[in-house]
Structure formats: C-alpha cells, structure tokens
Amino acid sequence: MTTDGPGPWWSRRRSRIRAQWPTGLPGIRFCAHGTLTYRAHANIKAGGAATARAAARLALDELGRGITQDHMPEQLTTAQENLTLAAAHWHTPKDTPGLWLKARITLLLTEQDANRAQRYQDAIREVTLQLAQEYERRERFRQAVFDSPDATRIWWLDRHLDDLDSLDWDRFKEKILPLVGAADDIQSKAERMAHTLLYVWGKLGNNPGQHARFTTTVRTVLDQMGWNDVLAWPVLGEPSAADASESVRDDGAEPGPVSEVGTAR
DSSP: OOOOOOOGGOEEEEEEEEEEESSSTTTEEEEEEEEEEEEEEEEHTTTTTHHHHHHHHHHHHHHHHHHHHHSSSHHHHHHHHHHHHHHOOOOOOOTTTEEEEEEEEEEEEHHHHHHHHHHHHHHHHHHHHHHHHHHHHHHHHHHSSSSSSHHHHHHHHHHHHTTTOOOOOIIIIIIIGGGGGGGGGGHHHHHHHHHHHHHHHHHTTTHHHHHHHHHHHHHHHHHTOOOOTTOOOOOTTOOHHHHHHHHHHHHOOOOOOOOOOOOOO
C-alpha cells in the first residue's frame, strides 16, 4: 500500500455509503454509513465514472468486511476505531493499483440485532456459570471424598448407613478405591497381601506334605534374606507354642496324687 498524494482536489469524487458488514456472530451485522472519497487514475477512469465508483466501493467493502467480521457485536467501539484507522487516510488498495480512496464510516447495530446479541451473551453467560459451578462442585467433592483412602471409606460407609446389608466392599475396592491412588494405601496393601496368603493357605488344603514343602520354601527364603527373626510359617499338625509348653508338662514327671487334707483325729 502506497501513501503518495491522490492528486489535485478537483479530481476527487465522493459517494454516500450504506452497507451491512458481518460481525463475528453469524446472523448479526454492523450497519455502516458514511462518505467515501476516491480518485481513479487514467486506466480506471477509462471505464467511465460508474466503473471508478464501483471499484472504490468494492475496495471499501472488502476493507470493512475484513475488519468487522473479526469483532463480536459487543465490540462495536473497537471495530469502529479499527475501521477509522484503516480508512480515514488516503491509501491505495492492495489489489487495485491506480485507485486512491479514504472514507469516514460510522458503525451501528440495529435494535433488533442488539437484542439478539444480548440474548446470545445471556445464554453464553448462563452456560459458562453452570459449567463453572459444576466444575467447582466436582473439585470440592474430589477434595472432600477422594483426598485419602480413609476419607473415601468413610464416604462409602456413610452412603450405606441406612442399609448396611447393601454395603459392598468388593465393589468399593474395584470401582472406587482406584480413583484415590489405592496403590499407596497401606490398608489396601495389607488387604491384598492377606487375600494372597489366604489364597495360598486354601491351595495347601489339609495335605501335610504340601504344608511341609511350603514351610521349607518360606524358611529358605527367609534364611536367604537374613530375616531369621521373622515368625516361622505354621505347619499343619505342628504343635503351637501353647501346645509345646503343654507337651513339656506332659513329658515331665507326673505329679503325685493329691491327697485330701483333713483334720487330725
């Protein structure tokens, strides 16, 4: 775009402008009105006054649309200022060499379009508020319920206080607890370990040989790890500590018969 002078004033032409240019909201338009001043060089003037006027109007229309379509209806003032900066001084349109123009244009919104734009803004505001409230509700719920596994357990129990028979901890551990990082939950780890040991114990059954082999394996692992102070795994049929102490008493000297103590005669 060049900024050289357009030539003598007497060679300039003026035209009244009335147009509708799009806003950033489909279906709502800015109403534009004002004055277009232009001057065409010989190559354009050769087509006659109507050709020069059409070229100037099309150039202004392209300039105006390019500005207004990037602005929402509530940005009327910003669109007006940008249009003024772009059109108020003499310039040559990029794709129309030989044509000079400037314009003073005022943008307006009709009452009908202003009402439509306001309804749109109200709808957007309502949806935005609903989304913000829902996000806040979920965030507070997450902080209150899923902050720790214990808090989540209390919430789950509270939900079933009126019907404790429906309390399903298996469902809780499968569906709910993973949401709070149950992998770091000591109680969950202990429960999984307990379930594992119960499973192993059940697989051993009542076969003394199975129990002996398993116990030997456990003790070997403990010895390899240097954990000899760990409580040994019980063996089916092996006497417990209480039974062992009772056996010691049974293997010792039998106590003599207890005689009744009577009064001397």
